[in-house]
Amino acid sequence: MPEFFFDKRLYYTPIEFALSHLGGTWKMPILWRLQEKPLRFNELKKDIPHITDKMLTSQLRELESKGMINREIFPVIPPKVEYTLTSKGKKALPIIETIMKYGYELIQDEGIEYPPKEK
Secondary structure (H helix, E strand, O other): OOOEEEOOEEEOOHHHHHHHHHOOOOHHHHHHHOOOOOEOHHHHHHHOOOOOHHHHHHHHHHHHHOOOEEEEEEOOOOOEEEEEEOHHHHHHHHHHHHHHHHHHHHHHHOOOOOOOOOO
16 A cells, blocks of 8 residues: 655555544544534533543544534633534544444453443
C-alpha cells in the first residue's frame, strides 16, 4: 500500500488513518453515546464511567478537530454547550457496532462472565 501524508503526519495504511480518528479508549464510547441525541459535557461524563474531566475534554476536542462531532455553544447564562455527531461521525457508528459485537464474541469465547455479577 502506498504511504501518504496528511496534516504533517505520515500514514502507512488507510487502517492507520481510520484509527487516528477512532482509536483509543474513549473516542468510540463518546461517539456511540452521541448517536441518540445531543449531550452536554456532564451528561457524557456521567454516562462514561472512569473517564476524567481532562481526558473527556481532550477527546472531545480531538473528535471536533477531526470533524466527527460538533460543539455548539448557546448564548445563555450559565453557558450551555452541546455535542452532536456530524455526518462523518455517523458513518463511524456501523464500524463501532461491528467492533463491539466482535468484542462480545471474544468475551464469550474466553468464557468471561459479562456483564459481571455485582459483588
